[in-house]
Amino acid sequence: MTLSQDYVADYASTFVKNLIEYSPKLISAFLILFIGLYAIGLINRLIRKVMIKRDLDPTLTNFLADILLWVLRVLLFVTFISKLGIETSSFVAILGAMGLAVGLSLQGSLSNFAGGMLIILFKPFKVGHLIEAQGELATVTEIQIFVTKLTTANNQTVFIPNGILSNGTITNYSLQKYRRADLTFSISYDSNIKKAKDLIMEVLNNNPKVLQTPKPEVFVKNLTDSAIQLAVRPWANNEDFGAVFTETLENCKAAFDTAGIVIQPYVKEFSATTT
Template sequence: MNLNPKELTDYANTFIKVLVDYSPKLISAFIILFAGLYIIRLINRFIRRLMVKRDLEPTLTKFLADILLWVLRVILFVSFISKLGIETSSFVAILGAMGLAVGLSLQGSLSNFAGGMLIILFKPFKVGNTIEAQGVTGTVCEIQIFVTKLITFNNQTIFIPNGSLSNGNIINYSLQNTRRADLTISISYDTDIRKAKDIITSVLNSNPKILQTPAAQVSIKGLTDSGIQLAVRPWATNEDFWDVYSDTLENCKQAFDAAGICFQPFVKESTTKTSTAVDPKQQN
């Protein structure tokens, strides 16, 4: 296509006229954009500092600050394109449809997200606590938005989805400062119960890691076919719990050996019975 100089001049004049007419909107739109980004950054810093001063959970602080940041950015972007003269109603409708589609496709993730928010807000446990949930026991290493990270006693890393974690039973072993060990020691019916209880009580009193208050208990738990079950319940701090658990069993065994008392092992009765059927015809 060949253009003569007059047509080129007309196109140039038209472009310059449109540019001059549109330049105020363009300049004001970019001023709003850059000023808005700067203000959003200031607001985000202020909100983070405010939540840190209020001693909010670090995970919750980061999450709320990020959500606020992106909400303000979306509002700024809509204002920017609106200032340029672009119709925003259709754009907002598209964003809504996209949000609905993403929400339907990520139902499981949204459930974990809601569970993470509940855990962060209501704090059934925190980082450093030892908990038992969903069939596993470990120390909470990190509380994320979608999963909670646990480190087990054998140094395995387990990620539990927050959705199932928030809807299930949670045992927090670190919420209280002290913890009771529930031990069972079996003795035979020939053993003097009073003597066995005195030996166990002496073992408990000689362990400095066992708390005096609440006092440890030694009582009869049950009378079974295999022997007498004694319930031994010493108290200890969370830090000394497993030492007390192990030391109590070991020291009771040594004390019983010295006194000539044997632990009564649990004997499981056989449920299989053999029978011999005799043919009536063979009896004759």
């Protein structure tokens, strides 16, 4: 098959004519695209600065700024293709169908996204809080859209999906200003209960990290077959809790040794049945 020179010339002429006629739309569309991208970046930075100046939570700031960024980008893209002369109604219908298909295939991810929004809005915990959830006791280092990043005491990183995290039980150890340590000492029946209680109270009162309001408590918790159990309840600020817990154990043991009070070892009780 051969092409005549006249056909090629007509085709080239038509192409150049259409290009010249279409070039204003093309140029204006790309101008809108580039200017829009610059304006979106500028707006995003401005919104972030405003939210930071208003002392908004950093996690919420990043989340809202990211959502705004992608919404503006989608609107800019629709404007861009509309300026090129492409029908946006059919394009929006295609996007809707694609969104439905993607939504059905990513139900778990959407659940995690919704969980992330609930966590950010209702704030059961913040970055830096010590929490216990899904069998993990760790510090929150980052709240992302789909997962929450935790760091354990032995420096391991744990990622928990926001869906199950927002629907599960969360214990927040950092939400209150101070915590109570629940300790139990088992002493022998030969020991003087009042003397043991006085020694424990002396240890607690001599520790500057132990709060006096609320007051620490020492009382008989239980009388078992093998020991007298004393409950020790000191209060401490969150940052001093670990130190108060360990120092109370160590100092009470030393005081008991000096006073001759015997700590009764744990004895497991068995129930015998006869047949």
